[in-house]
Amino acid sequence: MLEVEICRMKMKNPTVLAAGVLGSNASSLNWAARSGAGAVVTKSFGKEPNKGYPNPTTVEVEGGIINAIGLSNPGVETFQGELEKLEGRVPQIASIYGSTPQEFSEIAGKVENLVDALELNISCPHALEGCGASIGQDPDLTHSFVKAVKKTVKIPVIAKLTPNVTDIVEIAQAAERAGADALTLINSLGPGMRIDLETGHPILSNGFGGMSGPAIKPVALRCVYQVYQNVDIPLMGVGGVTNYRDVVEFLYAGASCVQIGTAVMYQGLEVFPEINQGLLKFMKEKNYQKVEEMVGLAHQGRVR
Numbered sequence: 001m002l003e004v005e006i007c008r009m010k011m012k013n014p015t016v017l018a019a020g021v022l023g024s025n026a027s028s029l030n031w032a033a034r035s036g037a038g039a040v041v042t043k044s045f046g047k048e049p050n051k052g053y054p055n056p057t058t059v060e061v062e063g064g065i066i067n068a069i070g071l072s073n074p075g076v077e078t079f080q081g082e083l084e085k086l087e088g089r090v091p092q093i094a095s096i097y098g099s100t101p102q103e104f105s106e107i108a109g110k111v112e113n114l115v116d117a118l119e120l121n122i123s124c125p126h127a128l129e130g131c132g133a134s135i136g137q138d139p140d141l142t143h144s145f146v147k148a149v150k151k152t153v154k155i156p157v158i159a160k161l162t163p164n165v166t167d168i169v170e171i172a173q174a175a176e177r178a179g180a181d182a183l184t185l186i187n188s189l190g191p192g193m194r195i196d197l198e199t200g201h202p203i204l205s206n207g208f209g210g211m212s213g214p215a216i217k218p219v220a221l222r223c224v225y226q227v228y229q230n231v232d233i234p235l236m237g238v239g240g241v242t243n244y245r246d247v248v249e250f251l252y253a254g255a256s257c258v259q260i261g262t263a264v265m266y267q268g269l270e271v272f273p274e275i276n277q278g279l280l281k282f283m284k285e286k287n288y289q290k291v292e293e294m295v296g297l298a299h300q301g302r303v304r
Helices: 026-035 076-083 101-114 139-152 168-177 214-228 244-253 262-267 271-286
Strands: 004-006 009-011 015-017 039-041 058-061 064-067 092-096 117-121 157-161 182-185 189-192 209-212 235-238 257-260
Touching: 015 026, 015 271, 026 039, 026 076, 026 271, 058 209, 064 189, 064 214, 064 262, 076 092, 076 101, 092 101, 101 117, 101 139, 117 139, 139 157, 139 168, 157 168, 168 182, 168 214, 182 214, 209 214, 214 235, 214 244, 235 244, 244 257, 244 271, 257 271, 262 271
Parallel strands: 015 039, 015 257, 039 092, 092 117, 117 157, 157 182, 182 235, 235 257
Antiparallel strands: 004 009, 058 064, 064 209, 189 209
């Protein structure tokens, strides 16, 4: 009952390990797959190694966390070795970033044969200059970056979008026109910050970062709902999912599956089987035979 298919990837359930959480090496990705995730996304990596920002890089806030990791990663050459160790229990998605369309394409070409799909990080609110949200906030740049990768690879290309825009529908449609096979909505909200009362200084070394967790779920749901009405490609919902009820909301809004990130930090990988068990029980109670039956129901009036 929980099986879904998105971008030719068959998943045993609609839950996905989000980028940036336990995704920096093969052992953690395999662990998430064994624990019950329907698919896994790597931590974002680029062409060259990047140390990211110094500690502290995360701070807790009411309703979630603010993080400014700075896209730390060992670079594509090293990450290739990790991807080769993946067990293939579930679909594997590589999250990649860069500062030019050519850089994205080069990275994509190097890992195409090691993963099932690519997720383009054009939405990180605390990325290096010229990367992340600085791309995804511009429809023309979004189009050019997605198009470049689509010309390079044959595997599905998923664009991860930022909510920090005036009109996310405009960005989503630009990605779709460029050939994106799916969209991930949304990356972290912000940037935001916290200030230490004793020192009077920002707590994060970078000063500010992106907010994730339950507090951003209403924004993520709104983005999924709006975009679903205006594109014809599948959506992955992400932002504040902690239980099966959150998953149902995202499905009703128009997501075909959901990604889970911050909840793993609080609840551990047990969050995947817990959510799936709750979702299965809900579906049986409501007489849903397939997850697809719930996708987009919020656009069709009353539900069961």
